[in-house]
Amino acid sequence: MSYKYFDIDKIVSSDDLKKQYRTLALKLHPDKGGNAEQFKEMGNEYESLFKAFGNIFKTKEGKTYTKETGESVYKFKDIIDNIIKYDIDIDIIGQWVWVGGNTYPIKEILKSLGFSFARGKKKWYYNGNGYKKRSYKHLSYDEIKNYYGCENIKKSEDLKIC
Template sequence: MKYFVNVESMEELKKAYRKLAFQLHPDRNNGIDTEFKMMVNEYDLLFKQLQNSTKNESEKVEDINIYKDIINGLMRFEGLEIDIIGTWIWVGGNTKVISKELSKLGLHWAKKKIKWYYRPEDQKCSRKSNMTYEDIKNKYGCKSFKSQGSFCLA
């Protein structure tokens, strides 16, 4: 980067752009626009990078909030077996009596696994997969716990 050194936020980028645009504009430099065009190209690249990084950060916060809401919802019920495998949440135990509540939390029933699950929207599941539940746990790693009722994550 030649023009936007040590710029780490959108606000800093816009401030630096205004300053550089004023200095390098062809009207101020006898009609020479090569420096101005190079600066604009660098601005465009850095703008896209910063835009993507802030978008990713806000998506991560949203994902964390979704997981917190689901776990808090599950913890209201007693005796559920909860496994976090990769980015999926699997729920077993006596779930038949609370199936409507699990569905409201965004969980889906996996008939072959005989468990409820939550997965992020961008992760599709393969219905052709012959992996057992134990295979999935071994492949992606698993954190297990039981719900005890009336618990809340801050």
């Protein structure tokens, strides 16, 4: 099957798929000046690719492994589609979504999407895989970004690697 929006040759894990989805969502989202029909087509492609890559993950060394998660294709799409229209900073660190900037006006929206607030980091975070902290180690936000790698979506159009 050929894909109009996704570069299948660059996808080996769910992380790669999600990165491409975020990039395309910035370009095609109707609230960002994109076309609603193209956005819907892209979403359908994402759903079909998620079935193939949704449980494949990469280690920080780049090796892939398979792990069953409770994450659904619709939850991630819903989160990105709901927060991308606001003038906030969105960082993707591994499987986590971190949100910062002027989030006070949308805090109830973030809560309803499943985000929690990290007081020490002054940012909202989301991890749909039911994360439970297993150590007493406290990492700063910059240490987390350096350890897992970070993709930053800043405001409306910028897409950068942290």
